[in-house]
Amino acid sequence: MPKFDIIVIGAGHAGIEAAHIAAKMGAKVLLVTSHVDLIGQMSCNPAIGGVAKGNIVREIGALGGLMADLIDQAGIHFRMLNSSKGSAVWGPRAQADRLLYRDLARRALKKHQNITIFQAMAAKLDVSTEKILAVTMDSGEIIATKAVILTAGTFLNGTIHIGLNTFAGGRMGEPSASGLTKSICALGITSGRLRTSSPPRIDGRSVDYSRLTVQRGDADPWPFSFFTRRKLHNKIVCWVVKTNTTTHQHILQNMDRSLQYTGKIQSAGPRYCPSIEDKVVRFGERGGHVLYLEPETRSGCELYLNGFSTGLPCDVQEKMVASMEGLERARIVRPGYGIEYDYFQPLQLKPSLESRIVPGLFFAGQVNGTSGYEEAACQGLMAGINAVLALRGEKPVVLGRDTSYVGVLIDDLVTKGTDEPYRMFTSRAEHRLLLRQDNCDERLMPIARSLGTITQTQYDKRQRFWDKKKRTEEWLGGIRVTPEQYGKMGIGTISQPGIAGELLRRPEVEIKELLIACELNVGCEQCVGNNDNTDTLIPEQSAQQTSAVCSCLVTQFDRFLALGVESEIKYKGFVKKQLKEIEKLHRLEETQIPDDFCYNVPGLLTESQEKLRRICPNTLGQASRIGGITPADISVLAMFLLKAKNKQVKND
Numbered sequence: 001m002p003k004f005d006i007i008v009i010g011a012g013h014a015g016i017e018a019a020h021i022a023a024k025m026g027a028k029v030l031l032v033t034s035h036v037d038l039i040g041q042m043s044c045n046p047a048i049g050g051v052a053k054g055n056i057v058r059e060i061g062a063l064g065g066l067m068a069d070l071i072d073q074a075g076i077h078f079r080m081l082n083s084s085k086g087s088a089v090w091g092p093r094a095q096a097d098r099l100l101y102r103d104l105a106r107r108a109l110k111k112h113q114n115i116t117i118f119q120a121m122a123a124k125l126d127v128s129t130e131k132i133l134a135v136t137m138d139s140g141e142i143i144a145t146k147a148v149i150l151t152a153g154t155f156l157n158g159t160i161h162i163g164l165n166t167f168a169g170g171r172m173g174e175p176s177a178s179g180l181t182k183s184i185c186a187l188g189i190t191s192g193r194l195r196t197s198s199p200p201r202i203d204g205r206s207v208d209y210s211r212l213t214v215q216r217g218d219a220d221p222w223p224f225s226f227f228t229r230r231k232l233h234n235k236i237v238c239w240v241v242k243t244n245t246t247t248h249q250h251i252l253q254n255m256d257r258s259l260q261y262t263g264k265i266q267s268a269g270p271r272y273c274p275s276i277e278d279k280v281v282r283f284g285e286r287g288g289h290v291l292y293l294e295p296e297t298r299s300g301c302e303l304y305l306n307g308f309s310t311g312l313p314c315d316v317q318e319k320m321v322a323s324m325e326g327l328e329r330a331r332i333v334r335p336g337y338g339i340e341y342d343y344f345q346p347l348q349l350k351p352s353l354e355s356r357i358v359p360g361l362f363f364a365g366q367v368n369g370t371s372g373y374e375e376a377a378c379q380g381l382m383a384g385i386n387a388v389l390a391l392r393g394e395k396p397v398v399l400g401r402d403t404s405y406v407g408v409l410i411d412d413l414v415t416k417g418t419d420e421p422y423r424m425f426t427s428r429a430e431h432r433l434l435l436r437q438d439n440c441d442e443r444l445m446p447i448a449r450s451l452g453t454i455t456q457t458q459y460d461k462r463q464r465f466w467d468k469k470k471r472t473e474e475w476l477g478g479i480r481v482t483p484e485q486y487g488k489m490g491i492g493t494i495s496q497p498g499i500a501g502e503l504l505r506r507p508e509v510e511i512k513e514l515l516i517a518c519e520l521n522v523g524c525e526q527c528v529g530n531n532d533n534t535d536t537l538i539p540e541q542s543a544q545q546t547s548a549v550c551s552c553l554v555t556q557f558d559r560f561l562a563l564g565v566e567s568e569i570k571y572k573g574f575v576k577k578q579l580k581e582i583e584k585l586h587r588l589e590e591t592q593i594p595d596d597f598c599y600n601v602p603g604l605l606t607e608s609q610e611k612l613r614r615i616c617p618n619t620l621g622q623a624s625r626i627g628g629i630t631p632a633d634i635s636v637l638a639m640f641l642l643k644a645k646n647k648q649v650k651n652d
């Protein structure tokens with residue numbers, strides 16, 4: 001085989017993003033996977049997104065990645081979570097047809113001439129001093145490369161367990177990867193063990209749906225990708241199921257048949273995605289735990305029992321399932337199982353996801369201790385981008401905590417490390433009012449455009465939308481609302497006329513209702529044509545508060561524009577405050593710490609010195625986020641770095 005620029009090991013969610021973006025940026029990529037038919041396989045839940053995770057998917061799309069587009073195409077049930085709350089906490093989620101998702105992922109990769117797909121098990125990294133040379137496959141074939149991105153997921157020394165039975169496996173029905181961890185640890189990289197579990201799949205033909213509550217998707221689904229123009233449709237419904245005291249008894253009576261509860265495995269599991277055993281032990285009865293039955297595909301009949309992950313034996317799983325209303329006669333198609341696997345401590349990575357120990361070796365996804373498709377995909381994307389930049393000798397792209405959830409995730413990993421599967425939440429992001437799902441495009445597309453990962457046409461289209469948003473906001477600042485008009489909304493009264501732009505700051509006031517009450521129209525497609533056409537902007541046409549209301553005002557309302565404008569107005573005050581804080585923090589982020597800095601700084605505690613030496617932060621900002629590093633430590637360091645800089649300037 002010819003020499004490649006980059007070898008990506010693994011074609012899960014991290015691997016496909018890494019290969020795709022690196023190829024898009026011009027690199028010759030070899031994507032090695034243990035099974036080509038399972039490219040883009042969803043190992044567990046056939047769903048993408050959720051609160052915070054959905055923002056990550058939109059960020060991936062804005063940066064030119066694959067996931068947002070794939071889920072828009074493969075989605076069969078779409079919901080905007082938290083849509084009854086403020087738009088800052090909305091989270092798009094969709095269930096996918098898992099077979100279609102896989103097929104689309106493979107097709108997307110096939111389109112790239114720069115990607116070669118190869119089915120093999122990578123067994124060893126060949127590294128000479130300071131340089132990646134090649135990857136050796138289990139067949140003995142040695143393939144030369146300049147860089148490697150490792151995205152092997154749960155496969156490294158993967159051990160599956162069902163009850164007290166254990167056997168080797170990377171995922172149910174697939175072999176585990178042995179050898180690779182040893183070869184990587186021999187380079188001085190530290191590995192650990194983590195675990196997770198999956199629920200049983202149920203035969204949909206054996207369920208009594210008449211006794212279950214239906215959960216429908218949104219009437220008008222929101223897309224994940226900023227480039228999806230077509231209307232999305234739900235193709236299935238889901239059902240709500242509940243555990244009860246009998247289910248819990250079966251669980252508690254069989255804990256001596258759980259590998260985890262008998263203490264035979266010690267590795268940490270996902271705290272925020274616990275098994276049903278963990279839920280019952282940690283949270284008790286709670287009057288039953290709510291579960292969801294979710295179709296896995298449109299063509300098959302398997303249902304995913306969401307919320308019921310378990311590592312208990314098959315006979316116990318059967319009893320647990322049959323104890324629930326509607327599932328009395330349910331058949332299990334595939335039992336739930338637990339898996340334990342190797343991961344590598346992300347503290348040994350640079351913020352670019354490149355190893356600090358072996359230049360040219362990047363890590364992304366579950367191997368960095370994260371859990372979840374979205375968390376994996378965004379790391380794959382950034383590792384792909386930074387591997388290409390490293391090969392070009394250019395500076396890496398490191399997204400700030402104030403620009404994206406992707407930035408928060410990677411900063412958390414490389415600054416704090418992780419000893420348990422890491423999952424994203426809104427609470428992990430201190431600037432979450434800025435990191436909304438509606439504005440990922442504005443935050444990240446300028447970066448994508450400069451990297452060339454989105455086209456000029458795509459960028460211009462969004463630019464027109466941002467301009468339109470801004471002008472609509474300004475226009476609303478000049479619209480007078482009378483008490484009579486306000487009263488029409490039925491949410492309260494005002495005694496004096498107000499300004500639309502100001503009234504919209506109130507949480508209870510919605511833009512659509514306000515405009516209808518004022519008989520104003522913004523962005524109705526029928527009146528103004530395509531929304532992307534800025535030449536016919538309604539804000540300009542309506543500048544004189546025309547009372548001509550189009551009959552399609554309610555049904556055809558441009559909800560993207562409405563959401564964008566409303567969110568900007570509602571969160572303006574908070575965002576302004578956050579931006580001030582960010583400005584202060586930027587000063588810390590701009591202060592670079594040299595790679596070879598020894599931290600032998602007078603006044604710096606020995607304990608702090610040790611921590612800083614271990615993590616090697618790139619900037620004072622990153623140093624300030626390391627657990628146990630105090631503001632006093634940062635002041636001492638800042639003074640020392642400033643003095644050193646001044647001294648150098650004098651000498652120069």
Ligand SMILES: Cc1cc2nc3c(=O)[nH]c(=O)nc-3n(C[C@H](O)[C@H](O)[C@H](O)COP(=O)(O)OP(=O)(O)OC[C@H]3O[C@@H](n4cnc5c(N)ncnc54)[C@H](O)[C@@H]3O)c2cc1C
Binds near residue numbers: 035153273
């Ligand atoms: C049983 C189970 C339960 C899970 N439960 C949850 C959950 O509840 N919530 C959640 O968010 N996430 C869960 N996950 C995790 C989720 O599946 C992963 O986070 C996500 O798939 C990770 O993506 P990845 O790209 O890092 O790895 P994966 O999707 O695992 O992909 C790894 C890829 O690497 C390939 N590979 C591995 N080793 C080699 C090698 N040596 N050579 C060549 N190819 C190789 C594999 O073939 C595969 O293509 C679960 C996973 C499993 C297996």
